[in-house]
Structures are given as C-alpha cells and as structure tokens.
Amino acid sequence: MANIQLKGVTKEYGVNKALRGLDLEIADGEFFVLLGQTGAGKTTTLRIIAGLEKPTDGQVLIDGEDVADWNAAERDVALVLQQYSLYPRLTVRGNLEFPLKSRIRKLDSAQIAERVDKAAATLQITPLLDRKVERLSGGEMQRVSIGRAIVREPRVFLMDEPLSALDAKLREALRVELKKLHNDLGATFLFVTHDQVEAMSMGDKIGVLNRGKLVQVGTPSQVYSAPLNTFVARAVGTPPMNLLKGTLSGGQAVIDANGFELPVNGQGGQDGQRMTFGIRPEDIRLESGAPVEARIFDIEDHGVVKILNIEVGEHRIHATVPARMPVALDETIRFGWKGDKVLMFDPETGHNLSI
C-alpha cells in the first residue's frame, strides 16, 4: 500500500502540453477518481505514475520516494485498461499467472497457484480459468484484467476507464464489485474516467482535470455542492448545472434577455454585479404560484424522476421533477428555484464567488 504524490508534473508531446504543472496527492488506501474529458490528460497522468511515460518536468513520489529512475516493473503498480489488457494467446489462468512468473517476483509454482485461485475465487472467475481469453465476454475480460492486477498484491492499482467498454448493466455491477474489492484490499486505487456518474459513485475523492490541470479535488459531495468554477459545475452532475448570465440586484437574480427575476440567498458578490448564476436541476421547483412562466420543451422520463427541458425566451433550463408529476410537451408551466442553492460565478473567470 502506498500514497502517491505528483509535484508540478508537466508532459509535453511536441508542442502539445498534455499536463501543465499537475499537483496531486493520493493518500494511502484511498479510492481516488480522476475525472476529465477526452484529452484532459487523465491517461497521461496514469502512464506517468506507472512509469510508461517520463514527465517532461516535475516529480512523482510513491511513499515519499522520487521514482523518476524506477522503471514500470520496479514501481510495483498494477494497471487495468479499457481494452487489450489481456494477453490474447493465453488462457485465463495463463493471464493471471503471467505477472507472477516474472523473475523479479521469485514465487514458486505453489505460491502462484494459491494466489491465482484466491483471486479467481474473489472475482468469481474460477470456472473460466482454463478458457482462452478470446472466448470471454467483455465483462469477463475486465474481471480477469482486475484479477491480473490483484494477484500481484501491488502497492497501487491504476485503472484507465476499465468499465467504459461495457454495457450499462455490467458497468453498474462491476462498479459495486470494484468498490467492495477496494474495501476488502484496503489498497490505493487511482481510477480514471470521463463518466461523472462513475466518479461520483465510486470515489472517496474526485479530482477534476481540465486541459492538463487539476481544477478541483474533493469528496464527491464537496465537488458537487461547491464546485470551484463553472467547469466543475458542468462536469459533475447529470443533467449538468444550469448556468444563467445576469445581474445581482437587491437579492434578486435578474437574468439577461428576458429580465426574469428570482431570489438569491447565497453570499458573495455585490449588488449590481454581473454574474453567472448556477442552479442544479433538482433545485428548480415547478409550482402554480411560482414567479416565472416557461414552456416545456422536452421530457425525459427516467422512471424515478422526469428531466424536463424548459424554455424561457432564449434560455433552456433543465429541471428534475418527481416522475409522478403530470406534465405534457408544450405545456405552459410556472417555475421558481431554491434561492439558497443558487451559486454565483464570476462571469469572466468562471470562479465561484461564494468560496
């Protein structure tokens, strides 16, 4: 088990900067999720920690030791990838044994068999042990990949979107299993994903990455309720937070274009200041006596809730309402919001003004 520290890590590919001075700290035994879009530098971060890529600048420390001169094998990290992570010519058992047969581990065959059997039992893949990898389904493959990581009992688990190639049901099932695995092993996990649901549901901590920079680190609820800027506000939560430009005027948000007014109870910002107001869809209320009139533009029924897309002039706003609420397309409704939930961002920099 180990903690990981990245200090000012920069990675350049020619003129492209994949990472710009990334600082990151992952505590021992933590399930850390790195969330970011394609090209944000998630995979590069992982590869640098694994030793597959050298940083252009900066330091990587594992347990406080600078590992710049350690190769991938010496770092003792395990890597689970989205695909192609299993050796195609071997059986499941062959794949699980492969890392243990490396000369640096000096294990005898009894120890290897014991570890393989234990890992197979944990992941419920014992019946698959003698099967060729090509004959496995996507979910089974990822299970074996995870198995190949856990037989090694590594200091750190690195996972690069291991669930992204799976269908929704399997993804959910494996999500639960991975979390349980993390609890049982107590190991340090660094999990990389672009899927914010995955990030929110699995992480002890989330790091939001944007263009090679870490924007915010925090627990899922911190990141969700107090996003540091509009990027994080949009990156976390489905549907994303509504952002409306307007002016703060006497405790009211006066939204541009339409000039509709809604109360704001939050702090930060001065009267008359230009603002970007942020409000989560679930904090929008539909009531007959509410202050603003809107038209229902789209309805997504998710069973538990309905996600409405309502139109006020040129603005489109997402609202989450109970599934039982009777609504119809093109219906005219009235809405308001919970004034204490409104976040205010600087319209230029996007920074959260209440933090």
Next chain:
Amino acid sequence: MAAVRTPREIFLNRVAIAAVMVVLLIMLVPIYWIGSTAFKPRNLATTIPPTVFFQPEVSPFVKLMTKRSQLRKPVEQEVYDAAPWWEKMVLDGGEKVVRTGKGKIRPSGYGQRFTNSLIVSIISTFLAVSMGTLTAYGFSRFKVKGEDDWLFFILSTRMLPPVVVAIPMYLMYRVVGLNDSHLGLIILYTAFNLSFSVWIMKGFIDEIPREYEEAALVDGYTRIQAFFKIVLPEAMTGIAATAVFCFITAWNEYAFALIMTNRRAQTAPPYIPSQVGSGLPDWTVIAAGTFLFLLPVAIFTFLLRNHLLRGMSFGAIRK
C-alpha cells in the same frame, strides 16, 4: 453463417467456381509438364503430340545427380549385370556413369548447387526477417528522429533494379574476396530482402496494440522479455508471410548468383540452364532438376499455410 441463397446466387457461385477451375488448370499445366517430363524416358520427352501416358521412371534423377559420358559401344554383358539397378538405367540410355580412378562415382554439380541454394536462402531469409522484425519494432514503438525519411531510405534501396549494381558489386566482392562465397550471397540477399521485411513487418507490428507490451512492462518484465513473450507470438502471422516472400526471392534469384558465383557457392538457378547448353539437351534431366527445385518452396509454403492465409491479407489480423 449459413445465409439463405437464391437460385441465382447459387448459379453465379457455380459459374465463379468453374472460372476458378479453368484458371487453376491453366496455371497448373506448366507444373504438370515439368513434373511429368521429370519422370519420362528421354525418347518420350520431346514427342509431338506430347505423351500423356507412359511408364514413369527415375532415370532422369539418376542422371541429374551423376556425371555421365556417352558410350561409343555397348558395355560388356557382365559389366551390365554387375551394375546396380540405377546404373543400368544410365547404361540403357547409351551413357555411362563417370567414376574416379578409385571407382567412386563422380557426382554432377546439382546436389552441391541445391545445398548451396538451401544454405544461402535459409540463412539470408532468417537474417532478413529477424533483422527486419527488430527494425520494424523500433520504428513502430519508439520515436525515431526522421522516421519517415529513414523508412523512405530503406524502401529506396529497392527502387534500383538489382542488375544495375551487379557489376560494381562483383568488382567490390572480388577485392574483398567475397565472390563465389556463401557469405557473399547471404549478405547480398539479406540486404536485398531487408527493406521489404522492414516495411511488411512494420505494418504487422503497428497492428499489435501496444497495450499488450505495456501491460507486460507493468507486470514486471523488461522490454526485451515483453518483445519475445508478447509481441513475437502476435507477429507470427506477419513473420511467416514475410519469410515466405523473402525465401522465394532468395531461392529464385538468378542474376547475382550468375555473376557472383561460378563453382563453390553457385546456387541452383544459374546451374540448371547451364546444362541446356552442353551438347544435345536432355530435357528430362533439366525437368528433374527444375522439379526438385520447386519442392522446397512448395514445402515451406505448405508448412506455413495457416499463418499465410491470415498474413497475406496484410494488416487484416484479428483485433
């Protein structure tokens, strides 16, 4: 998948099969011709119309392997009776086998030339494919400065017709003492095949996801271990296809072999036609030599057929 086919599709399919059969027949006739001539008695080899049905015999092969001279008069009966079965065939043809003073049979040059062909082709193929695979791996996996220029340079070595450099090469070889040597031909053929090997293997190795090796690196293996344990088995299809092409090129090479070698290291291709020129050509012997010459390529290709089926459709290996 057994898709349901309409009568029209079945008909078109049969037409296609018939067309393939016709083409195949046309392709196979010369091979049959060589093969059958190799087993014909000499007097049936050049009949018009060609003889199709005959009693096959191995006398052409006996003649191919031995040095013979014309008999001025038939040998005595007891000499004939004492001769082994294969020598009788030569005597029946009006020739006798040449022996040394100690009574040892003088072999023709064919066996030696054939062995030379095998040595030169196998070693040069092995060298070209192994060096080509390693080079291709380097180009595929690492950032090489001026990669495109290097690859173009490698390819450009094939743009010059080889015969153009044959004379200068001969002169250089003579100076360094490589003419008429196995090593000389091996170097030439390796150099000639290397560019091809690098290009083809690069295509194949590019197709192998690097994640495999990276997983092995993280799992505690060195790069070279990962190469042998992971990349090489995956590249086997490409290696087989490249090896077959390199082997065929080296095996059939004529021009350099003709110029660079004359005796010790001469390969079979320049030797076989040299037998046509001396006296009245015995076509059955030439056919026998050609027929034997066909076999190694056929066997080699046959052994690698499973790899080849996938390998010939370049880059279409399983993802």
